Each structure stands twice: as structure tokens, then as C-alpha cells.
Amino acid sequence: MLRIFDKIRRVGIVTERAPRDIELEALGKQVKRHIDGRFSGSLAIRVVDAGSCNGCELEIHALNNPYYDVERFGVHFVASPRHADALLVTGPVSRHMEAALKRTYAATPSPKWVIACGDCACDGGEFGVSYASCGAVENVIPVDVVIPGCPPAPRNLLRGLLAAMAG
Amino acid sequence: MTAGVNRFDWLSEFLARCEDEMIRVRGSSVRALAPAHLLHLDVEDWGRTAAVAKELDCRWCALWAEQLDAETLQVNACLSREGDYFVLRAAVPLATPVLPSHTPVYPAANRPERHAQDLFGLVFSDHPDHRRWIRHQAWAEDHYPLRHDFPARPEGVGETPPDSGYPFFQAQGSGVYEIPVGPVHAGIIEPGHFRFQAVGETVLNLEERLGYVHKGIEKxxxxxxxxxxxxxxxxxxxxxxxxxxxxxxxxxxxxxxxDVPSRALAIRAVLAERERIANHLGDIGAICNDVGFAFVQMQCSRLREDWQRGNQFVFGHRLLMDRVVPGGVWRDLTPQCAKLLLTENARLRSELDELLSILDDHPSLEDRLLGTGVLPAETARTLGAVGYLAKASGIDLDLRRDHGYAPYDRLTVDSPCLQAGDVAARLQVRAAEIRHSLELLEHLLKRPPVGPVQAGWRxxxxxxxxxxxxxxxxxxxxxxxxxxxxxxxxxxxxxxPSWLNWPILEQLIHGNIVPDFPVCNKSVNGSYSGQDL
Known part of the structure; x- marks a missing residue:
């Protein structure tokens, strides 16, 4: 146990400050006002992989690593759509996930946002529309914000989330 | 085994056995699918040939079909022995697309054959399980998306209903209950359905239902x-x-x-070993996290982030997408970047020495991982396990060494192999593989071949x-x-590889408790997208 504490002490806190980006910082302040006012300080997100290659999921996971530590911005990922303020949807929507995505959307209490995450979710990406794929998320449920990228890097995910809250 | 030598010295015995069984090998080619041997068979000999291969301890690897012309489907099965690969091939008339199944001999063929059944309309006559696999409700039972007459983008497709009526395995009895999970899971994870039958906390049976992220990749x-x-x-x-x-x-x-230039091949191997390290780091952290040891998760996700930032800086992409291109790699690696990667290597090595020694010295972690999700070597062999799942269950299998493709043919690949077959062993194999990949990276980065990194396309x-x-x-x-x-x-x-490893999760979970499913699942970490296609 002492070795664990020692390791933690020596590594120190690597969590970065919000990206030094004037536009983003201004956005961040605005967002904080929105979150404090409308969500009592926290935004709950339910991630739905509707057909992704798993690349986007890796980068969403990275948001929880100690570098980004996204919870400090008031953002946390929840296990049920019933707990969620927003759905973060990845992938082109496979036809086999079409009904599941609609049901997840229906299970999310209003008011709710849908954020399409990654090129596939934005416009179908590499997979497009086919016998097996509905393409973009907006072809299946209404989308409020898009975050392009293949996959979007954690920093871009963060920007997209902040933009969603400010929008 | 000697790296880089494909001897096929067992092949004459295989062919002799085929002859004994009155199996007619209609033709063979060493060039058409080199380095694999290609053997043409008659449809009626398809199943018996698999039986002969099984007697010779060949490993079943893959099955895929293709439509050749308006009248013919061609079925291919890939098998392997001692790092040599061979492909069995048979032509099946489209009008009566019936052939024997490999599944009675090789259980690993079960889902791949049902995949071909759903997408090509092939009928594997003595297959023990004729249920659909990849097809849910997006196309009709008598439609076959990979046939030429099926359009990639059909007109007027309506809303796809949720899948229903799949005849899951049933268990009945006093105290037996069922837990359906998914397709949408609680975490940030790909979708799939798991159906558990349990008594108390003990798993009696697990059945996987995948196919949710089928995106029509083949089409x-x-x-x-x-x-x-x-x-x-x-x-x-x-x-x-x-x-x-x-x-x-x-x-x-x-x-x-x-012919890909040797420098390009060395860079491909650098990319591949970095990918291996990144994923193993993520998995080690996630396995520990699934038994409540968040410390390791935080340390591993930190190291993984450092690694991905290195990828971004040197290769321009955090996950290394689109860096391997036909004929070579997207760009050369400068000496400065190679030096930087070597520094990163050294740093990760010393971090790991410290972190893994803490892991080894943690009895409460041992308590959760030792003896959990045991996969006996015999089961692993019967079901055709590959990768860390095989290596943790005593099956010493690694293409980089056994099949010796460039640039690994000039490197010493020292693959770990453990016997315990539990979650702890699968974690240890990953840790050993990271260390070994760091060694390979050092060789590749210190003495890279010189020359171009792209060959002209023909x-x-x-x-x-x-x-x-x-x-x-x-x-x-x-x-x-x-x-x-x-x-x-x-x-x-x-x-x-997930095609072969997913069914094994159903076996290794038997007798474990439901709350240990996440850590068992993570220790296998099958790709949903990779098997759903």
C-alpha cells in the first residue's frame, strides 16, 4: 500500500488545465453558467455505439484518463439513458442498431440533446448508407450537435461537448 | 520452430491420407495464394477433408465464400499447421448451394459457416446449428446480400424492426433465472447481446448474440x-x-x-508493435478496474495517453489510422523521430517495471484474478483460440515467429506462453507482450533498413x-x-481473431459468478465490429 501512495505522490497530478485557448476558455465560462443554471453543475451523458468501429469509443474513454479528467468540467458518463441529459452517439447507425438507438432516445427524458460523435455519425463516414447501414445519426434520430473526426481526439470531443452546452 | 521457413513437410502425409480416404484433390497451387497452399476439392469431399486435417492436428482458421459467376459460389476454408497455411476450395452450384459442414469436426467453423449461410445462402448440410447468425431483421431470410444480384444500397428500405424470435438456448429448473444484457451496455462499449442462465450468482450458461454492428463491410x-x-x-x-x-x-x-521495400515493412512493424502496446496497456488497466483496483487503471490510462500523444506527434494520428497504405507506408520516419520513439520506449519500460512489480505484489488482486475464467488448454485447442487467449492457456501460437513474415523473419520473436489459462494469466501474457514489443521496437528503430517507403503500384x-x-x-x-x-x-x-475467441468466452465463464463476467469479458476483449463486419 505504501508503494502505491509513493507512486501516486511521485507521479503527482498530471491533469491539465483546460486547453489554453482563449476562445475555448470564454466558451468554458459561458458553459459553466449554463450548467450551473440548468443542470445544477453537471451534465450526464449516455454513450451509444450505434455501429462504430470502436475507434471513437477509445477516444471517449480517454476523456476519463487523468490528463483530461472530464468530470472536472461537470461532464460525466452514466449507465442508463434514463439518467442522461444528452446522448453521445457514435458510428454510422447500423440497421441492426436502428431500433435500439430509437428506444434509447425514447428512454432519455426531455429536454435532451443528441451529439453525433465522429465522421460516421456525422455523415456516414467510411461506411455511408447501405443495406446494412442507415448512415448518419440524423437519418435515425434528431441531432443537435456534430463532432467530426476519425476519430475525434479527446480535445476535440471536449470542444464539441462544451459547444453543445453553450449552444 | 525456425522463423521464416514454410516447410509444408507434413503436406505429403496429408495428401496421402486424403488419398486413403478416396478424397480427390483436383488441383493444387503453391503460387495462387502464396505463402498458403491452395487445394481444390469436390463438394462431396469437403467435410471428410476437414476430418483428415483434424487427425493431423491442423488448426481451423477461417471460412469465406465468394460468387464467381452467375452459376457458381466458391467456398474457401483456411487451416494451419506449424505456421504453414493451406486453403481448401470448392465450387458450389448457385442453384443448389449445399455442402457438408466443418463444424462437426471443428467447432470453430460454427459461426463463420452461419455467416456464409446468411450472406450467400449456402446450406451446410450437417451443421448442428442452422440458426441465423449475422442476419437480424435488416433483410429477408431468402435474400443474400453478398450475392451479385443483391444491391449494396437497395431502394426503399423501410425502418428496420428490432431483432426478435431468435431461439436462444433455454434452461429450466428450480432457481434457474435468465439475465438478458444488451445490445446497449452500461459502459462506453460496443453493442452486443448476452443471455445468461444463472442459479444464484453462478453462471450455468452464457449465449452471445452478436451482429448488431454489422455494417456490410464485405459488400x-x-x-x-x-x-x-x-x-x-x-x-x-x-x-x-x-x-x-x-x-x-x-x-x-x-x-x-x-514488393514492399524493407524500410516500409520495418515501419509497419513499428506501427503494429505500438498498437499492441497501446491496447495491452488499456486492457491491463481495464481488467484491474473491473475488480475495483482503480490505481492501475489510472496509471495505465496515463501511460496509454502518453503513448497516443507520441503517435500523434510522430505519425500524425493518435490511433495510427491510414498510416499503412498499399505498397508501403504513408511517410518516412525521420532519424529524430526514431530517436524520440526510443526515448519513449525507455521511459515506458521503467514505468512498467515499477507498475508491474506493484501488480505482482498485490494479494487482493491475485484473489480476484487467479482461478477466474479458466480456459483449459484442451478447450482452447478444440475451439481454436488465438492470440493472448491461446498463449495464456498453453498454446504457443504467434504468426510473427511461426509464419515469419517480413520484417519479423529477421527478428527474434520471443512470445510468452503460460499454462494457468485464467484471467491472471491473460493479464500476464499482455504484460510480457508489452515488454517484448518494446524490445522489438528497439531493434526496429535502432537499425532500420534504408531505402524508399513506397513501392509503385501495379x-x-x-x-x-x-x-x-x-x-x-x-x-x-x-x-x-x-x-x-x-x-x-x-x-x-x-x-x-475475435471470430475464434468470442465463442470461447461462452465456455470459460461456466461456473464463474455473474459479477465476474465483466472482468472475464475484458480479459478476452473480443471485437464486436471485427466479427460483425
Whole structure:
């Protein structure tokens, strides 16, 4: 146990400050006002992989690593759509996930946002529309914000989330 | 075993046994699918040939079909022995697409055959399980998406209803209850359905129902140019972008007769080993996290982030997508970058020495991981396990060493092999693989071959085909590519290792408690996207 504490002490806190980006910082302040006012300080997100290659999921996971530590911005990922303020949807929507995505959307209490995450979710990406794929998320449920990228890097995910809250 | 030598010295025995069984090998080729041998069979001998292969301890690897013309389907099965690969091939008339099944002899063939059944309308006559596999409700039972007469983008497709009526295995009895999970899971994870039967906390049976992220990859590959196929292959499973792109490019290059410069091959291996390390770091953290040891998760996700930032800085992409291209790699590696990567290597090595020694010295972690999710060697062999799942259960299998493709043919690949077969062993194999990949990276980065990193592309003749064989971080990847007219792709089939490892999760969970399912699942970490295609 002492070795664990020692390791933690020596590594120190690597969590970065919000990206030094004037536009983003201004956005961040605005967002904080929105979150404090409308969500009592926290935004709950339910991630739905509707057909992704798993690349986007890796980068969403990275948001929880100690570098980004996204919870400090008031953002946390929840296990049920019933707990969620927003759905973060990845992938082109496979036809086999079409009904599941609609049901997840229906299970999310209003008011709710849908954020399409990654090129596939934005416009179908590499997979497009086919016998097996509905393409973009907006072809299946209404989308409020898009975050392009293949996959979007954690920093871009963060920007997209902040933009969603400010929008 | 000697690296890089494909001896096939057992093949004459195999052919003699076939002759004893009155199996007629109608033709063979050492060149058409080199380095694999290609053997043409009659349809009626299809099943018996598998039985002969089984007697000779051949490992069953893959099955895929293709439509040759308006009248004919062609079925291919890939098997392996001692690092040598051979492909069985039979032509099946489209009008009566019936052939014997390999599943009675090789259980690993179960889902791949049902995949071909759903997408081509093949009937595997003595298959023990005729249920659909990849088909849910997106197309009708009598429609076959990979046949030529089925459009990639049909008009007027309505809303797809949720899947229903799949005849799951049932268990009845006092105190037996059922837990359905998914397709939408609680975490940030791919979708799939798990059906548990349990008594108290003990799992009696687990049945997987996958196919939710079926995106029609095989169909939309048709008609692509090589660069576009490499991009698609890099998204078969996003965590395996390098290895899948490499396997697809290797297959295309073999079909086209393009020799990739040795410097490009060395850079591909650098990319592949970095991908292996990143994923193993993530898995070690996630396995520990699933038993409540968040410390390791935080440390590993920190190291993984450092690693991905290195990828971004040196290669321009955090997951290394689209860095492997037909004929070579996207760009050369400067000496400064190679030096930087070596520094990063050294740093990770010293971090790991410290972190893994803490892991080894943690009894409460041992308590949760030792003896959990045990996969006996015999089961692993019967079901055809690959990658870390095989290596943790006493099956010493690694293409980089056994099959010796470049540049690994000039490196010493020292693959770990443990006997315990539990979650702890699968974690230890990953840790050992990280250390070994760091060694390989040092060799590759210190003494890289000089020369170009791109070969000129040659458009292959219509009908040219190639087989890609690459050891991805999950294990063996087998990719078949056939070219059509104008240098465009006619057929693409990537066999992710998850095809073989997913069914094994159903076995190793028996007798474990339901709350240990997440850690058992994570220790296998099958790709949903890679098997759903």
C-alpha cells in the first residue's frame, strides 16, 4: 500500500488545465453558467455505439484518463439513458442498431440533446448508407450537435461537448 | 520452430491420407495464394477433408465464400499447421448451394459457416446449428446480400424492426433465472447481446448474440480502389487499425506482385508493435478496474495517453489510422523521430517495471484474478483460440515467429506462453507482450533498413487474389482479397481473431459468478465490429 501512495505522490497530478485557448476558455465560462443554471453543475451523458468501429469509443474513454479528467468540467458518463441529459452517439447507425438507438432516445427524458460523435455519425463516414447501414445519426434520430473526426481526439470531443452546452 | 521457413513437410502425409480416404484433390497451387497452399476439392469431399486435417492436428482458421459467376459460389476454408497455411476450395452450384459442414469436426467453423449461410445462402448440410447468425431483421431470410444480384444500397428500405424470435438456448429448473444484457451496455462499449442462465450468482450458461454492428463491410468493399480498401480495412476494428490495414495491404500486394521495400515493412512493424502496446496497456488497466483496483487503471490510462500523444506527434494520428497504405507506408520516419520513439520506449519500460512489480505484489488482486475464467488448454485447442487467449492457456501460437513474415523473419520473436489459462494469466501474457514489443521496437528503430517507403503500384489482372496473414494485438488476422476489373476490389474478407475467441468466452465463464463476467469479458476483449463486419 505504501508503494502505491509513493507512486501516486511521485507521479503527482498530471491533469491539465483546460486547453489554453482563449476562445475555448470564454466558451468554458459561458458553459459553466449554463450548467450551473440548468443542470445544477453537471451534465450526464449516455454513450451509444450505434455501429462504430470502436475507434471513437477509445477516444471517449480517454476523456476519463487523468490528463483530461472530464468530470472536472461537470461532464460525466452514466449507465442508463434514463439518467442522461444528452446522448453521445457514435458510428454510422447500423440497421441492426436502428431500433435500439430509437428506444434509447425514447428512454432519455426531455429536454435532451443528441451529439453525433465522429465522421460516421456525422455523415456516414467510411461506411455511408447501405443495406446494412442507415448512415448518419440524423437519418435515425434528431441531432443537435456534430463532432467530426476519425476519430475525434479527446480535445476535440471536449470542444464539441462544451459547444453543445453553450449552444 | 525456425522463423521464416514454410516447410509444408507434413503436406505429403496429408495428401496421402486424403488419398486413403478416396478424397480427390483436383488441383493444387503453391503460387495462387502464396505463402498458403491452395487445394481444390469436390463438394462431396469437403467435410471428410476437414476430418483428415483434424487427425493431423491442423488448426481451423477461417471460412469465406465468394460468387464467381452467375452459376457458381466458391467456398474457401483456411487451416494451419506449424505456421504453414493451406486453403481448401470448392465450387458450389448457385442453384443448389449445399455442402457438408466443418463444424462437426471443428467447432470453430460454427459461426463463420452461419455467416456464409446468411450472406450467400449456402446450406451446410450437417451443421448442428442452422440458426441465423449475422442476419437480424435488416433483410429477408431468402435474400443474400453478398450475392451479385443483391444491391449494396437497395431502394426503399423501410425502418428496420428490432431483432426478435431468435431461439436462444433455454434452461429450466428450480432457481434457474435468465439475465438478458444488451445490445446497449452500461459502459462506453460496443453493442452486443448476452443471455445468461444463472442459479444464484453462478453462471450455468452464457449465449452471445452478436451482429448488431454489422455494417456490410464485405459488400461496400466491392468496387473500391486499393487505397480506399486500405482505409476501410483500417476501420474493420478501430483498435486494430494497423494490423487490419497491414493484412489487407499484404493481400493486395501479393495479388498484384508488388514488393514492399524493407524500410516500409520495418515501419509497419513499428506501427503494429505500438498498437499492441497501446491496447495491452488499456486492457491491463481495464481488467484491474473491473475488480475495483482503480490505481492501475489510472496509471495505465496515463501511460496509454502518453503513448497516443507520441503517435500523434510522430505519425500524425493518435490511433495510427491510414498510416499503412498499399505498397508501403504513408511517410518516412525521420532519424529524430526514431530517436524520440526510443526515448519513449525507455521511459515506458521503467514505468512498467515499477507498475508491474506493484501488480505482482498485490494479494487482493491475485484473489480476484487467479482461478477466474479458466480456459483449459484442451478447450482452447478444440475451439481454436488465438492470440493472448491461446498463449495464456498453453498454446504457443504467434504468426510473427511461426509464419515469419517480413520484417519479423529477421527478428527474434520471443512470445510468452503460460499454462494457468485464467484471467491472471491473460493479464500476464499482455504484460510480457508489452515488454517484448518494446524490445522489438528497439531493434526496429535502432537499425532500420534504408531505402524508399513506397513501392509503385501495379494494377493486377482481373481475378488476381492474395492472402494476408498478420499477428494483430488480439492474435492472427487472415484477410483474403480478390481483384476484379480495372484494379478494383471484387472481394474482401477480413477474419478478425475475435471470430475464434468470442465463442470461447461462452465456455470459460461456466461456473464463474455473474459479477465476474465483466472482468472475464475484458480479459478476452473480443471485437464486436471485427466479427460483425
Amino acid at each position: 461496400i468493399a466491392e468496387g473500391r480502389m486499393p487505397e480506399a480498401l486500405a482505409r476501410l480495412a483500417g476501420r474493420v476494428s478501430g483498435d486494430t487499425t494497423v494490423a487490419h490495414a497491414w493484412a489487407a495491404c499484404q493481400a493486395m500486394e501479393r495479388a498484384a506482385g508488388v 494494377t493486377p489482372a482481373a481475378g488476381a487474389e492474395g492472402l494476408g496473414l498478420v499477428e494483430g494485438w488480439r492474435g492472427e488476422i487472415i484477410t483474403h482479397v480478390r481483384f476484379g476489373d480495372d484494379g478494383r476490389i471484387a472481394r474482401f474478407f477480413p477474419r478478425d
